Amino acid sequence: MKKIIAWLKESHRLSHIGCGFIIGxxxxxxxxxxxxxxxxxxxxxxxxxxxxxxGTGLIGR
Structure with a gap:
C-alpha cells in the first residue's frame, strides 16, 4: 500500500485523478x-x- 501511495504522489498524479473525477x-x-x-x-x-x-510517467521510462 505504501508503494501505491508513493506512486500516486509522484508527478501530480493525485491532481490528475482528481481532474478526471471532476469531469466524470x-x-x-x-x-x-x-x-x-x-x-x-x-x-x-x-x-x-x-x-x-x-520521467516517472505511465508511458515509458
Missing amino acids: ILSDDNYCAALAGFGVASALELKDKLHGSN
Whole structure:
C-alpha cells in the first residue's frame, strides 16, 4: 500500500485523478464517466511526460 501511495504522489498524479473525477461527475452515465475520467487522467500524464517531467510517467521510462 505504501508503494501505491508513493506512486500516486509522484508527478501530480493525485491532481490528475482528481481532474478526471471532476469531469466524470459531470457525465451523464457510468460508461461516459469512466471513459472521460480515464481520458483526462491519461492526457495529463502524457502532458507531463512530453514536457519533461521527472520521467516517472505511465508511458515509458
